[in-house]
Amino acid sequence: MSTTVRRLGFLGVTVAIYGFLLAPIVIVVVAAFNAGEYLRFPPEGISLRWFAKFFASEPFVRSFWFSLKLAWLCTVVSTVLGGTAAFYVVRHAGRLRDVLRLLLVAPLQLPAILTGIALLLFFYSVGLGTRGMGGLLIGHTVVSVPYVFLIVSTVLLRFDRSLEEAARSLGASAWATFWRVTLPLIRGGVISGALFAFITSFDQFPISLLLVSVGNTTLPIQLFDYLRFSFDPTAAAASTVSVVMSVMVVWLIHRLVGLEQVTWGGPR
Amino acid sequence: MARAAEMARLRVRRPPRSAPPAVLLLLPSGLFLAAFFLVPYGNMVRMSFLAKAEGAAFANGVTLENYLRILQDAFYWRVIGRTFWLAGLSTVLTLLLGYPVAYAIARAPGPRRPLLLMLLLAPLLVGAVVRSYGWMILLGRVGLINQTLRILGVGEVELMYNTFGVVIGLVHVYLPFMVLALASALEQIPAEVELAARSLGAAPWRTFWRVTWPLSLPGVFSGSMLVFVLALSAYVIPILLGGNNVLVMPILIVQMLLDAFNWPVGSAMAMVLFGLACVVLLVYVKTANRVLRWIGR
Amino acid sequence: MASIQLDGVTKRFGPVVAVRGLSLQVREGELLTLLGPSGCGKTTTLRLLAGFLTPEEGRIFFGELDVTRLAPEHRNVGIVFQNYALFPHMTVAQNVAFGLEVRGLPGREIRSRVREILERVQLRGLEQRYPHQLSGGQQQRVALARALVINPEVLLLDEPLANLDAKLREEMRFYIRHLQQEFRITTIYVTHDQAEAMALADRIALLRDGVLQQVARPEEIYRRPQSKWVADFVGVCNFIPGRVLGQEDGFLVVQTPVGLLRCSGTAGPGRVLVCVRPESLRPQAEGPNRIAGVVRSRTFLGNLLDVRVFCPGEVVLRVQCPLTWDAQPGESLHLAFRAQDAWVVSEEG
Numbered sequence A: 001m002s003t004t005v006r007r008l009g010f011l012g013v014t015v016a017i018y019g020f021l022l023a024p025i026v027i028v029v030v031a032a033f034n035a036g037e038y039l040r041f042p043p044e045g046i047s048l049r050w051f052a053k054f055f056a057s058e059p060f061v062r063s064f065w066f067s068l069k070l071a072w073l074c075t076v077v078s079t080v081l082g083g084t085a086a087f088y089v090v091r092h093a094g095r096l097r098d099v100l101r102l103l104l105v106a107p108l109q110l111p112a113i114l115t116g117i118a119l120l121l122f123f124y125s126v127g128l129g130t131r132g133m134g135g136l137l138i139g140h141t142v143v144s145v146p147y148v149f150l151i152v153s154t155v156l157l158r159f160d161r162s163l164e165e166a167a168r169s170l171g172a173s174a175w176a177t178f179w180r181v182t183l184p185l186i187r188g189g190v191i192s193g194a195l196f197a198f199i200t201s202f203d204q205f206p207i208s209l210l211l212v213s214v215g216n217t218t219l220p221i222q223l224f225d226y227l228r229f230s231f232d233p234t235a236a237a238a239s240t241v242s243v244v245m246s247v248m249v250v251w252l253i254h255r256l257v258g259l260e261q262v263t264w265g266g267p268r
Numbered sequence B: 001m002a003r004a005a006e007m008a009r010l011r012v013r014r015p016p017r018s019a020p021p022a023v024l025l026l027l028p029s030g031l032f033l034a035a036f037f038l039v040p041y042g043n044m045v046r047m048s049f050l051a052k053a054e055g056a057a058f059a060n061g062v063t064l065e066n067y068l069r070i071l072q073d074a075f076y077w078r079v080i081g082r083t084f085w086l087a088g089l090s091t092v093l094t095l096l097l098g099y100p101v102a103y104a105i106a107r108a109p110g111p112r113r114p115l116l117l118m119l120l121l122a123p124l125l126v127g128a129v130v131r132s133y134g135w136m137i138l139l140g141r142v143g144l145i146n147q148t149l150r151i152l153g154v155g156e157v158e159l160m161y162n163t164f165g166v167v168i169g170l171v172h173v174y175l176p177f178m179v180l181a182l183a184s185a186l187e188q189i190p191a192e193v194e195l196a197a198r199s200l201g202a203a204p205w206r207t208f209w210r211v212t213w214p215l216s217l218p219g220v221f222s223g224s225m226l227v228f229v230l231a232l233s234a235y236v237i238p239i240l241l242g243g244n245n246v247l248v249m250p251i252l253i254v255q256m257l258l259d260a261f262n263w264p265v266g267s268a269m270a271m272v273l274f275g276l277a278c279v280v281l282l283v284y285v286k287t288a289n290r291v292l293r294w295i296g297r
Numbered sequence C: 001m002a003s004i005q006l007d008g009v010t011k012r013f014g015p016v017v018a019v020r021g022l023s024l025q026v027r028e029g030e031l032l033t034l035l036g037p038s039g040c041g042k043t044t045t046l047r048l049l050a051g052f053l054t055p056e057e058g059r060i061f062f063g064e065l066d067v068t069r070l071a072p073e074h075r076n077v078g079i080v081f082q083n084y085a086l087f088p089h090m091t092v093a094q095n096v097a098f099g100l101e102v103r104g105l106p107g108r109e110i111r112s113r114v115r116e117i118l119e120r121v122q123l124r125g126l127e128q129r130y131p132h133q134l135s136g137g138q139q140q141r142v143a144l145a146r147a148l149v150i151n152p153e154v155l156l157l158d159e160p161l162a163n164l165d166a167k168l169r170e171e172m173r174f175y176i177r178h179l180q181q182e183f184r185i186t187t188i189y190v191t192h193d194q195a196e197a198m199a200l201a202d203r204i205a206l207l208r209d210g211v212l213q214q215v216a217r218p219e220e221i222y223r224r225p226q227s228k229w230v231a232d233f234v235g236v237c238n239f240i241p242g243r244v245l246g247q248e249d250g251f252l253v254v255q256t257p258v259g260l261l262r263c264s265g266t267a268g269p270g271r272v273l274v275c276v277r278p279e280s281l282r283p284q285a286e287g288p289n290r291i292a293g294v295v296r297s298r299t300f301l302g303n304l305l306d307v308r309v310f311c312p313g314e315v316v317l318r319v320q321c322p323l324t325w326d327a328q329p330g331e332s333l334h335l336a337f338r339a340q341d342a343w344v345v346s347e348e349g
Helices: A003-032 A049-056 A058-091 A094-109 A112-125 A134-157 A161-169 A174-202 A206-211 A219-229 A234-257 B002-010 B027-047 B065-071 B074-106 B112-125 B128-139 B144-151 B163-187 B191-199 B204-232 B236-242 B249-259 B263-294 C042-050 C092-102 C107-120 C136-148 C166-183 C194-200 C218-223 C228-233
Strands: C004-013 C016-026 C031-035 C057-062 C077-080 C154-158 C186-191 C203-208 C211-216 C238-248 C251-256 C259-263 C271-276 C289-300 C305-311 C315-321 C332-337 C342-346
Touching (some): A003 A234, A003 B112, A003 B128, A003 B163, A049 A058, A049 A234, A058 A094, A058 A134, A058 A219, A058 A234, A058 B027, A094 B027, A112 A134, A112 A206, A112 B027, A112 B263, A134 A174, A134 A206, A134 B027, A161 A174, A161 C077, A174 A234, A206 B249, A219 A234, A219 B236, A234 B112, A234 B128, B027 B263, B065 B074, B074 B112, B074 B204, B074 B263, B112 B163, B128 B163, B128 B236, B163 B204, B163 B236, B191 B204, B204 B263, B249 B263, C004 C042, C016 C042, C016 C057, C031 C166, C031 C194, C042 C077, C042 C154, C042 C186, C092 C107, C092 C136, C107 C136, C154 C166, C166 C194, C186 C194, C194 C218, C203 C218, C203 C228, C211 C218, C211 C228, C228 C238, C228 C271, C228 C342, C238 C259, C238 C315, C251 C271, C259 C289, C259 C342, C289 C315
Parallel strands (some): C031 C186, C031 C203, C154 C186
Antiparallel strands (some): C004 C016, C004 C057, C238 C251, C271 C342, C289 C305, C289 C332
16 A cells, blocks of 8 residues: 555544544534424525524523633632642642542542432431522532643643742832742633633533532533423523533633633743 | 943842742642542441441441452452443454544644544544444434335344444443544654654555554553553443443442432442453553564564 | 851752752851752752741741741841842832832932932943833843832842843853942842853852752862862763772872872772863873873864873863964873862762
8 A cells, every 4th residue: 555545544534533533513513504394405494593492491591601610710719729729739738639639630530420429318318408509600610620720730741830939039029929920820720720720620521410400500411301302492492502611712812811821831 | 321221221120039949839729639639538448347337327437348249249350340341342443443443533734634634633522421322313113224224124223222332332432542642653653764664665454464553452451551541431422422331330320329318338349440451451551561672662 | 248058958849959958058148049950949049038938847038037937028137039020110210219218218318318219339420211222231230229219137149140141141250240339238049150250259158959069268168179069060070980099199099090199188098089170181291190191182262272182091181271282183192280289079979
């Protein structure tokens, strides 16, 4: 087999697999704009009726805002928890470092559904129940903190400590050094971590499945319930809204911070 | 002198204050995870040894009843078997599909790589429910694929609400994880090693089999372990794409907890499933280490 | 401007003793070089002076003030790091202004001081550039400006020229010396490059495995090393083993395999090494110290000839001399040196 044929074959396979990866998502978005009830070839025409139905559906809209609010809160809490933990583990932990890393990353190693189950049992055992947003927020935070921790740790490990030493030698206190030198330079990493936390919460399923209560569903759960029993493209519209949400967050970060910064290394 | 006075002005004057202990940085996350991660898991283990009560989720009293009930029932073993089988099959398939993609990413020239990575990770931004729905549209009886087949005169094929659909869904959702693990291992293999093999006369396939593949094994092992555990605990995909026809343990566990409201047995089922998974993984890791040692890594 | 004093300073990292019982004094306005091979403790000493490390034993004084346990931000030191440590997210002007802002000086004064110092280091016009837009030499000068603008008591330089190419390094060497003298700042300069140390320093402090070997003016260290190690570390040196027989006319008489030699120095009776620098050996038939030998090899070094001469007792002497000498391998000749050009050290160390 000649080199060109082999290379083309490899290219073809790779493209096909990428197609496999992206096809369902593209299909969903296309279905959302489809005029007909089922996706057909040739397509029946473009329409926004499913979006109209989505925005008119009270459960969907309510779950959308709820997810948004929940994700926002979760992001703030996870970033603080994960960020402080990263600072401690990278700079102060000494011999405990490996143990702490293990603990802080553990929620990622164990299946989310198991964590959801454990939390459900726990909340009822201590009498808290799952009313209100509290339980969900805690559940989402538990699985988001590891992402923030990992990303901020990486950035901190690559950080040039001599910059902080220079600042201190010039008279800046520890706090002033952090605020004026360290934080601006790790900002990209912190925002990356926050972004991960947001997406993790917004798209979270297993934990939400077990911890939602009546009147407080997230968008993924609402969508899931809907899909158990109907097949109509309102679900596609809901999904598209979800996709757009994710894309917008990424875009927003790009405008604020620049995507070059949103790597695992921060500006350099 | 003016100089001394000037220097006195420029001297930093602040009362030395001892810094707060660094441990304060760990307290928020440490306490949070201890309370809402460690304790709940411990509680779940405890729960699996409790007895079911009338009208309540659980009662006090340690018992092995729950475990016995599970382990002695062939029904549960069938479900466990099916769960492991699906997870294993999905792992193998993600490996087969993921390898070319991982190779492409690892060997991609500088500017192209971020694009490839973005396309790979984009589906992750979207969530399992949406992705499963996409497959439902494609695979369903009135879905796109069947429409095409009908037009071609082939007739319809049952692609959903069965094992096939579930496996497709599992492979699709967990493929990026496998690719990432493989790509990072492949990146570690310098391209020159393959070129050296080729210069010594090895044909491309042989080069792959004797050089690339063995060197990438660490990535293969870590990727497959990751995907296996994820596939084992999948809930959304089997339910949406399998309907009531593909019963796996996570579905059964959630049913037991939320519908039958029998928490002790539900916890015990979770413990059994993941306990078995740990055993399997332990054996796998031991074998993997032996293989890695054997090829000199 | 303060003098610096280290009193019996010891610093340990676990079982490793990086600095051992170091006692050193630096006079006001002096430039002292800390010289030694890697791992000798010079960087550790610098960090102790800066306040990033606290010694287990001993004390450190800036003038009258005991700074041993004082935090870095209260010591008023200026530091130039090896990698310059310029804040990448700030412009040149902001970098230089940082120390002044932290001290709460009024804006107008900050601006004028920054302008003045940038003028002094010839970086006018580059205020708004970012560090990554500057050349190595320019970054170096920004680092210097930033450290000097706060009028520090003490200036610490950690191999500041290590990242520059050879030519630039030489230029900057004189430049730094010039600035230091202009500002009259007590300065400690760390380097492993002995040529640099000798060119810059008022005095050199040699460190080896955390222990101070010798502190003296460069000429003193070169011509009168206190130990074999010092003689060997600074420049090239020939060592001829021997035994001190006695004294004569103020010089020592030493019995060696190549003959009876007369040298300077003080040493008790016993085994010693006679140190002779390659440039002190001359090919001539007459003189108080005559050594017979055969030319082994000859190397052209550009401005000098480097010749190895094989002498009795398995002693190989290295000679460096101008190109006018026409030595060929295999040729027999005599080498001679003056008694005051040879120095005796004890055999160990």
